[in-house]
Amino acid sequence: MGVRDLVVLYRDDDGSVATAVDHLDLDVATGEVVALLGPSGSGKSSLLRAVAGLEPAASGRIGWDGVDLAGVPTHRRGFGLMFQDGQLFGHRDVAGNVAFGLQMQRMPARERATRVSELLGLVGLGGFEHRAISTLSGGERQRVALARSLAPGPRLLLLDEPLSALDRALRERLADDVRAALLATGTTALFVTHDHDEAFAVADRIAVMDAGRLLQVDAPALLWQAPATRRVAEFLGYEAFAPVDAPVAAVLGSGLAVPVGTVAGRSWSDGTSDAVLAVGPGSLETAADGPLAGEVRSAGFRRGVIELGVVVEGLGAVTVVERSAGRTGAADLPRAGTTVRLRPVVGGVARIG
Numbered sequence: 001m002g003v004r005d006l007v008v009l010y011r012d013d014d015g016s017v018a019t020a021v022d023h024l025d026l027d028v029a030t031g032e033v034v035a036l037l038g039p040s041g042s043g044k045s046s047l048l049r050a051v052a053g054l055e056p057a058a059s060g061r062i063g064w065d066g067v068d069l070a071g072v073p074t075h076r077r078g079f080g081l082m083f084q085d086g087q088l089f090g091h092r093d094v095a096g097n098v099a100f101g102l103q104m105q106r107m108p109a110r111e112r113a114t115r116v117s118e119l120l121g122l123v124g125l126g127g128f129e130h131r132a133i134s135t136l137s138g139g140e141r142q143r144v145a146l147a148r149s150l151a152p153g154p155r156l157l158l159l160d161e162p163l164s165a166l167d168r169a170l171r172e173r174l175a176d177d178v179r180a181a182l183l184a185t186g187t188t189a190l191f192v193t194h195d196h197d198e199a200f201a202v203a204d205r206i207a208v209m210d211a212g213r214l215l216q217v218d219a220p221a222l223l224w225q226a227p228a229t230r231r232v233a234e235f236l237g238y239e240a241f242a243p244v245d246a247p248v249a250a251v252l253g254s255g256l257a258v259p260v261g262t263v264a265g266r267s268w269s270d271g272t273s274d275a276v277l278a279v280g281p282g283s284l285e286t287a288a289d290g291p292l293a294g295e296v297r298s299a300g301f302r303r304g305v306i307e308l309g310v311v312v313e314g315l316g317a318v319t320v321v322e323r324s325a326g327r328t329g330a331a332d333l334p335r336a337g338t339t340v341r342l343r344p345v346v347g348g349v350a351r352i353g
């Protein structure tokens with residue numbers, strides 16, 4: 001799938017025009033899962049809807065195998081769609097929902113039943129064939145919706161925030177299961193999300209979108225280690241930035257995942273230095289002989305770890321995440337105002353530029 005110079009506009013009744021997608025290029029290879037990641041209002045859904053044929057392109061082109069899809073209606077594109085609210089048919093049971101697209105394809109009943117069972121097994125709902133939709137949990141409903149959208153073997157599956165109505169723990173588990181199901185079926189997919197953990201769990205490549213444009217498209221590890229811009233880094237959760245020629249950068253350099261200049265596909269020109277190092281949660285750890293000093297501003301328990309808000313000399317405010325290691329109460333946490341020694345975690349520091 002290839003998007004070239006795509007523009008999507010919305011015209012209001014008062015004549016004003018909003019640009020939701022702004023001269024955007026994106027390729028998705030066969031079998032690839034690409035996550036579109038961006039804040040609310042960045043244009044992710046508009047791009048997805050234009051690819052689906054639900055929104056007209058003001059200009060530019062959406063192609064499949066070199067064929068322009070302009071003028072091809074949604075139902076003839078061979079694409080599948082899955083939304084936040086799975087939009088299941090309440091009057092059909094689970095099997096009836098999953099079989100829907102197969103009936104449309106006129107697949108014989110016996111073959112259909114086999115395929116439905118296979119798909120339900122794939123999404124972790126083996127044996128659920130005859131359950132009524134009203135008896136399912138939110139997570140189970142989205143699993144059914146996934147099986148239903150995979151059933152007809154779409155050449156591209158478009159998923160718009162499919163997990164965002166679920167709670168965090170469930171979302172994390174389902175994100176892994178969605179990836180497994182997409183890989184097992186060899187499905188090419190475009191997955192819209194505003195949650196970067198979800199994007200990292202699901203995608204082969206992540207396309208970071210902001211104000212209708214793509215800021216960076218890269219494999220998750222590369223995006224994490226080498227964000228293209230500070231804006232991308234901030235969106236990923238990096239909190240503090242130091243120019244590569246600042247004194248603190250000499251210490252932080254030991255936390256870069258790989259030596260400068262050797263990240264796959266990137267050549268960093270050392271010496272031209274508007275480059276910066278980026279630090280976030282997971283970049284630094286406490287160590288009695290650590291080379292950095294920080295003043296604790298806050299400390300609290302978070303899901304089995306301890307989070308310290310620390311102001312590091314020469315760097316600024318950073319979150320330090322530690323194992324709780326037997327500490328159970330507030331009395332076990334470092335007090336605000338105390339000094340902690342810190343060292344970079346290898347692979348925890350990113351370089352921009």
Ligand SMILES: Nc1ncnc2c1ncn2[C@@H]1O[C@H](COP(=O)(O)OP(=O)(O)OP(=O)(O)O)[C@@H](O)[C@H]1O
Binds near residue numbers: 011
């Ligand atoms: N039907 C519409 N009419 C007018 N403006 C719209 C319409 N749909 C979207 N927009 C505007 O286009 C921009 C992009 O919206 P879009 O829904 O594509 O972003 P998004 O990244 O998917 O956001 P979210 O995660 O909140 O859904 C926003 O400024 C939005 O207000």
